[in-house]
Amino acid sequence: DGGITQSPKYLFRKEGQNVTLSCEQNLNHDAMYWYRQDPGQGLRLIYYSQIVNDFQKGDIAEGYSVSREKKESFPLTVTSAQKNPTAFYLCASSIGAYEKLFFGSGTQLSVL
């Protein structure tokens, strides 16, 4: 089945530690995205990538980094510079601009 796979489902981060969230898609979509959801808030865009080897900052990119070395993969690293990392992280993909997004099942990141 085609879709988006996020792993792990739950992740814990110690203070000062970098952690990486995985996102893989087999939909052959060009564009991929990372969103963050906090309780009672909408989804906020962290980074997006229109094509391999290219990505742009979203609205809340500080403390995060990404790479897009393969079309299928768009990992997100939450660095120690992100002071409030506890949130539900959602990866998504789309065929291109102006198209609906398909979401993965999310990763819940918590701080120990």
Next chain:
Amino acid sequence: DQQVKQNSPSLSVQEGRISILNCDYTNSMFDYFLWYKKYPAEGPTFLISISSIKDKNEDGRFTVFLNKSAKHLSLHIVPSQPGDSAVYFCAASSSNDYKLSFGAGTTVTVRA
């Protein structure tokens, strides 16, 4: 600055009745609007969309209405079913833009 606003955080409706969810936007460049449905600990799933050339789009029990002059859209669910209990997000985008802006969501509870 939140460009998409869902001012009702929650809605409770009896099974079989109509659910009406509202969404307002401030960016006049937005011309593509979507509704997503989300269950806890899962990724959002696409429900229905509308472009600014239309004022209504229907898909089964779901109808979206767009009032461009008021910068307002609404989602009607008729009849409401227990499986409709979820969080509903309104989202908007402008032409050729990869970025979707999301509202904070409305939690719908369908009572038996």
